[in-house]
Amino acid sequence: MLVLGLESSCDETAAAVVEDGTRVLADVVASQNEVHAPYGGVVPELASRAHVVNVIPVLRGALDQAGVSLDKIDAVAVTCGPGLVGALLVALETAKALAWVRGLPLVGVHHLEGHLSAVYLDGDPPPLPHLALIVSGGHTSLVRVDGHGDVVELGATRDDAAGEAFDKGAKLLGLGYPGGAVVDRLAKDGDPHAIEFPRAMVSRDTGDAFSFSGLKTSLLHHVRSHGVPEGKALADVCASYQHAIVEVLVRKTRRAARRLAIEHVQICGGVAANSGLRAAMRAAGEEDGFRVYVPPPARCTDNAAMIASAGYWHLAAGERAGLDLNARASWPLPGRRA
Numbered sequence: 001m002l003v004l005g006l007e008s009s010c011d012e013t014a015a016a017v018v019e020d021g022t023r024v025l026a027d028v029v030a031s032q033n034e035v036h037a038p039y040g041g042v043v044p045e046l047a048s049r050a051h052v053v054n055v056i057p058v059l060r061g062a063l064d065q066a067g068v069s070l071d072k073i074d075a076v077a078v079t080c081g082p083g084l085v086g087a088l089l090v091a092l093e094t095a096k097a098l099a100w101v102r103g104l105p106l107v108g109v110h111h112l113e114g115h116l117s118a119v120y121l122d123g124d125p126p127p128l129p130h131l132a133l134i135v136s137g138g139h140t141s142l143v144r145v146d147g148h149g150d151v152v153e154l155g156a157t158r159d160d161a162a163g164e165a166f167d168k169g170a171k172l173l174g175l176g177y178p179g180g181a182v183v184d185r186l187a188k189d190g191d192p193h194a195i196e197f198p199r200a201m202v203s204r205d206t207g208d209a210f211s212f213s214g215l216k217t218s219l220l221h222h223v224r225s226h227g228v229p230e231g232k233a234l235a236d237v238c239a240s241y242q243h244a245i246v247e248v249l250v251r252k253t254r255r256a257a258r259r260l261a262i263e264h265v266q267i268c269g270g271v272a273a274n275s276g277l278r279a280a281m282r283a284a285g286e287e288d289g290f291r292v293y294v295p296p297p298a299r300c301t302d303n304a305a306m307i308a309s310a311g312y313w314h315l316a317a318g319e320r321a322g323l324d325l326n327a328r329a330s331w332p333l334p335g336r337r338a
């Protein structure tokens, strides 16, 4: 089954063609970083307008890359939440128009189910059940994945997401937006133990929940007392700040893996592209005896191949959306709560 995936939930316009939920024939992403960078964050109306400009070229690019015409597509999967409503509507209406004129089955995909599905693309996917650490711009959750679209959320952040902590930290350091990848790059030349930033909610009684807002405040105090660092001092701050985020993520994940006796752990979402997190989780897995699965960096951040994959499992289960499918700004990850 060839599924066309479409995604426009935030500031990436993306289209992809994926065969049977696993083999990527095309994966095209138009980023809007340059549009939003001057504002230090995503401006919703500018995002919607850029999606309107980009969606058809991106769709055409994906069909060209796959070497197929629209009449070879078997179904359409589109992100319908959570995200910026004006942004979501662009891919959603494009998907509905395509489904209507071509008479194709349509399915709406939860964006985080998309992130969870990136690991099934072109590789060696983790067996079920497995543990997943979802770390993105807007979400941080630990979930047990029992099947496609069948998850149990063990815990989530009480305030900022890990990606938000990276982005807000980068902004305080004058590193632009989005700053996660810049902090990652600068951290490579720094000492992760130079500054002791706080680790929040690490005691056992906090369960599988996370908190990152105090860390950002601690960086703010550091910058107020020492000024915005430069050179080696900047590298040290980036390395120490990243280490504080990574250490909590890894500590909580390995604790949950041990408790649930799970031997397979995936990391997904934009922060899964972080080299420090990837290395630290792999090292923890080697020590504790769990295997770590992480998509390549470009499949950690938003893309439509992961949406086509997530949509495929719903389509294969017989699910179909009507042409009244609508966007949802907030939408808890479908599944059970621990």
Ligand SMILES: Nc1ncnc2c1ncn2[C@@H]1O[C@H](COP(=O)(O)OP(=O)(O)OP(=O)(O)O)[C@@H](O)[C@H]1O
Pocket: 009, 010, 011, 082, 083, 111, 115, 135, 136, 137, 138, 139, 162, 163, 164, 166, 167, 178, 179, 180, 181, 182, 184, 269, 270, 271, 272, 273, 274, 275, 300, 301, 302
């Ligand atoms: N190498 C990296 N190190 C740390 N963070 C990174 C890295 N690369 C990307 N990120 C972060 O990942 C986030 C973007 O991820 P993603 O595209 O999944 O988020 P989103 O789609 O905006 O949010 P969500 O998926 O929660 O709706 C940003 O916060 C960005 O800074």
Ligand SMILES: [Mg+2]
Pocket: 111, 115, 136, 137, 269, 270, 301, 302
């Ligand atoms: Mg995302």
